[in-house]
Amino acid sequence: MKNKIKNLIRKKGRLPIVMLTAYSGSTSKILDKYCDAILVGDSLANTLYSMSNTHKVTIEMMILHARSVKMGIKKSILIVDMPLQTYDNKNMALKNAKKVMRETKCDAIKIESNKKNFDIVKHLVKSNIPVMGHIGFTPQFKKKFKVSGSSKIETNKLINEAKKIEEAGAFSIVLECIASASSKKITQALGIPTIGIGSSVNCDGQVLVTDDLVGLSGFTPRFVKKYSNVAKLIDKSVKKYSKEVKKRHFPKKNNSY
Numbered sequence: 060m061k062n063k064i065k066n067l068i069r070k071k072g073r074l075p076i077v078m079l080t081a082y083s084g085s086t087s088k089i090l091d092k093y094c095d096a097i098l099v100g101d102s103l104a105n106t107l108y109s110m111s112n113t114h115k116v117t118i119e120m121m122i123l124h125a126r127s128v129k130m131g132i133k134k135s136i137l138i139v140d141m142p143l144q145t146y147d148n149k150n151m152a153l154k155n156a157k158k159v160m161r162e163t164k165c166d167a168i169k170i171e172s173n174k175k176n177f178d179i180v181k182h183l184v185k186s187n188i189p190v191m192g193h194i195g196f197t198p199q200f201k202k203k204f205k206v207s208g209s210s211k212i213e214t215n216k217l218i219n220e221a222k223k224i225e226e227a228g229a230f231s232i233v234l235e236c237i238a239s240a241s242s243k244k245i246t247q248a249l250g251i252p253t254i255g256i257g258s259s260v261n262c263d264g265q266v267l268v269t270d271d272l273v274g275l276s277g278f279t280p281r282f283v284k285k286y287s288n289v290a291k292l293i294d295k296s297v298k299k300y301s302k303e304v305k306k307r308h309f310p311k312k313n314n315s316y
């Protein structure tokens with residue numbers, strides 16, 4: 060296992076882990092200064108490609124974006140999401156994960172849990188592919204949004220699932236939209252870090268979709284904090300550009316050769 064990943068695991072219970080998504084090198088270059096890990100999430104389906112879910116994302120799309128993201132990274136751990144139907148069985152998962160690792164030079168891959176694919180995590184880890192798990196709301200396998208872990212039964216199921224992923228060798232697990240008290244119990248039950256999205260401060264780290272955080276996606280569920288409004292800034296800039304072009308105020312001499 061790479062030192063970067065070992066250092067991330069060591070942060071558990073000591074220092075909060077910072078993770079964000081990126082789909083291009085121009086963004087990852089900025090994030091790299093502030094993040095421990097950068098995820099090329101299959102959320103690019105919704106954010107970039109206006110798809111209604113992540114189900115049609117291809118491995119080629121992930122590889123293209125991950126290669127761009129890699130170019131902006133000097134220190135952070137680069138994790139790439141494996142799209143749906145690229146890890147249905149051990150052989151398929153290994154073949155595709157190796158392709159992603161080889162062609163993007165990422166440090167790890169992330170796979171969503173369907174509560175049955177623990178043996179796939181184990182197989183990948185045995186073959187030296189570092190794996191991040193993902194439980195709770197897993198958009199590849201769930202049709203409707205739901206917060207999980209609101210009851211004792213659900214919490215125990217989630218703890219069981221997380222433990223199995225840890226036993227299979229994953230180095231970390233994303234907890235998506237899991238109730239606060241449940242996230243706390245899951246985090247306490249594991250020796251590897253949990254990274255929460257919509258799962259409270261009780262996780263070892265946090266991840267958000269960067270486009271949501273900067274106000275570019277227009278997606279602001281309860282768990283997102285919009286730190287800026289980039290959409291407004293682009294609107295303002297483009298409006299001014301359009302006006303200046305129409306009035307022939309742009310380009311000026313100093314913008315010309």
Ligand code: KIV
Nearest residue numbers: 080100101102233266
């Ligand atoms: O696809 C994605 O961006 C993700 C994060 C929301 C964790 O899986």
